[in-house]
């Protein structure tokens with residue numbers, strides 16, 4: 380499986396809480412091809428967020444291995460983890476996570492600023508990214524001046540800023556009406572197909588199954604479907 384961009388091997392994550400240990404993930408194994416759209420589904424509490432957080436280095440496995448783009452995420456020190464999150468794995472959240480005081484353009488430019496990209500190059504890249512998500516005319520607006528769907532587009536543009544190999548999205552349409560949610564899913568699919576990025580999208584929206592190359596189904600912390608890697612993603616280049 381040399382072209383796997385994500386390899387998860389016997390991953391467990393156990394939380395200790397007042398009522399005893401909770402096995403949020405219990406022996407999850409799968410591989411994902413580069414350039415694929417992955418839907419992660421399962422009932423509330425099945426472990427979706429925990430899995431995404433382990434992929435993105437926001438949470439640490441109790442045991443098992445998570446390899447993203449050749450890097451063993453579980454064994455990274457803080458600096459390497461920060462670099463992974465800055466350069467190779469990007470997140471999109473249900474609640475958008477934009478900085479309220481900054482304009483759309485400034486929000487999108489933040490990851491570039493953090494990487495030390497100079498202002499001229501940053502401006503060009505931000506304009507390109509906003510155009511890519513259909514917001515070229517909204518660059519100066521702050522999040523509160525944008526609709527929910529537009530805010531999520533800004534968050535997606537920001538996630539794309541450093542050209543990540545893997546985009547992780549946790550319920551990206553959870554706060555949006557059905558039609559707006561559909562347009563966000565269509566945008567994410569289009570980005571996967573045209574940029575060769577892999578997107579892992581946790582969602583309750585079953586329509587994503589129609590778009591996805593792989594559907595991972597979690598139940599009580601176990602993968603009950605989708606562990607096998609298909610031949611390849613449908614990257615159109």
Ligand SMILES: Nc1ncnc2c1ncn2[C@@H]1O[C@H](COP(=O)(O)OP(=O)(O)OP(=O)(O)O)[C@@H](O)[C@H]1O
Pocket residue numbers: 394395396401402403421422423424425426427428429430
């Ligand atoms: N920090 C924590 N401490 C204790 N238990 C936790 C913690 N985070 C998650 N859990 C538990 O782990 C299990 C999986 O939670 P997780 O948030 O990954 O599920 P989910 O599938 O994303 O749910 P939802 O669809 O509701 O977001 C749940 O039983 C949850 O209560």
